[in-house]
Amino acid sequence: MDANNEIRLRLRFYKEVDQNIDSLRQKFIHFTTTKSPDYFLKIKEYHIWINIKEPKKAYWSPHLHLEMESKGENQTHIRGLFGPDPGLWTFLMFLHFLIAGTFIIFCGIAYSDYVLKKPTASDFVVMAMMVFAWFLLYVIAKQIRSNGEKQMNEIEKTFLEIIES
Template sequence: MDDKLYNQIFLKPRFQMDFEMNANNLLNKLKDYIRTEERYKMKVVDQHIVIDIPEKDNHYWSPQLQIEVEELTENTSKLKGLFGPKPQVWTLFMFIHFAVATAFLIFAIIAYSNWSLNKSYFFPVVMLIALPILWILLYFIGSIGKSTGEKQMNELKSFMKQVLKQL
């Protein structure tokens, strides 16, 4: 996992590595190594591993690492990793962005309709100004959240580097 691949601009930084090892063997080695580590919680579902921050250090903006092991051939496999916010946080933000975009389109249609009918279009135009401001505010809230979880993200990243060195 090269530091050059980890770009601060990414919302959800990713990495992938190929291994000269069967996917099941790789998955079992990962599970065994991560289980010995007491700092993190681990959930395994099929070929996926989710590594979470422990409850005592966990907060709303805490990141998690999702790992997927893919079988390429009988003797080779690919490990894909994704650092990011918990799914609940990501879903909430995407829902809010979708709602703001939908409201913007609705108010644009209302403003145009009222303008065409020579009715007052003051409120829809105010909303057309306020909604992009809300969008910018959401961006800054997300940036603050990202910086709040940055220390834990770096800890997860260095832990994963340590795990990958052991393989």
């Protein structure tokens, strides 16, 4: 998967597998019992999360969420979603909402100042800074994804090995 050509920060993929959904799930359960030194899996029904264990984990380490759906007797559709650590993702979303909220508040203040014939330059400066901060957050998130690309490829390789075992 080429992560550099994607605008989205959370990469997605879809895979059709010619295996029964329950036997496929059993392969993931079997992988958890082998005690992989680098990964741990969380399995809840047909949702599977593959995470990197602590010695190799960094704040930018990705995880993979898989959702399996039966498409017949011996065919399974898998939707995969790579994402950053949930704590980091929550923090980035908090910053996005904070920036958006500040922008909206200063839009209202700028409108009020305009109606009251007061100067609006400082309001527009703050709004421009919020737009800059939003783009800066996007660049930071792209860098975090770039840092985790090697581990993302390793997780994908492990995922494919589990399916083919």
